[in-house]
Amino acid sequence: MKCPHCDTLNPAGRAFCRHCGQPLRTEEVAEKARRRFRFTWPKGRGRLRRLLAVLAILALLAALVWAGMRYGPRAVDAVRDRLAKPEPVTPAEVTASSSTRGHAAALVIDGLSNRFWEPGHEKHPWVELSFGRPIRVLNVIVTGGVSAEQQVYARQGRPADVRLELWTPDGTRTEKDLHLVDHAGPQTFEMAVGDVTRMRLTVSSGYGLTSGKVPSIGEIEVFRRP
Incomplete structure (x- = not known):
């Protein structure tokens, strides 16, 4: 196996170069490291996220309804006052x-x-x-x-x-x-x-x-x- 860093030939199966000591399979090592630190969501996490999204939407709708009931008539009156001819x-x-x-x-x-x-x-x-x-x-x-x-x-x-x-x-x-x-x-x-x-x-x-x-x-x- 040829070292990608110093071109020294190494026996098959070695992980590091016998001359420079660098890893011989850089892509494989990197992939192992990525797999090692990759985070996996719990199985029920997707359902929880969907539930939280639904609750957020319902809270927003409730806030809009409350604002409409509290301030809606005032806003309508203000518009009518501006458009009306006294x-x-x-x-x-x-x-x-x-x-x-x-x-x-x-x-x-x-x-x-x-x-x-x-x-x-x-x-x-x-x-x-x-x-x-x-x-x-x-x-x-x-x-x-x-x-x-x-x-x-x-x-x-x-x-x-x-x-x-x-x-x-x-x-x-x-x-x-x-x-x-x-x-x-x-x-x-x-x-x-x-x-x-x-x-x-x-x-x-x-x-x-x-x-x-x-x-x-x-x-x-x-x-x-x-």
Whole structure:
């Protein structure tokens, strides 16, 4: 047998070269080593792997179902809110914490900006709108002050910070803080609150509240999702 390393001839059957001492059958030796260290899976290992794969798939499906039940309706509502064209809704009733003579709370929904609700001299006056059936509120437009004309508007008190509270039939309440800039005209506030049966706007602070002036509101418009 010829040594593959030094070409020395060796008797048949030798494992190593008599001259250089290198292995004579390198491929055979390597194959024996590979067989020696080769790992063999247990017989039941394939079934276990398949079972684990099935369990992983079932866990993933369960997670997807849970996420769909928890977040699916919200996602659908969000898409519908974006695609919907808000339509105005007229409240069934309007009440207030107080009103001066000739400036009742109902004037905030009469469609005229030169007629306004004027509260009495109290710390945090509020006006409340009730609806005949639950609605999904998308926009609320507030026209503060006594007029849409800037010069007339600036002569009287007008709201600055307003706390908006919205109630559902089961009593759940949602609160939002609205800030009106000191300028005549309507100001729009976007939101998405469902199943609203009534809302209250409480004036927390105002502009021009000197010499006994109070924060008046000319108009409140509510838009719902059709």
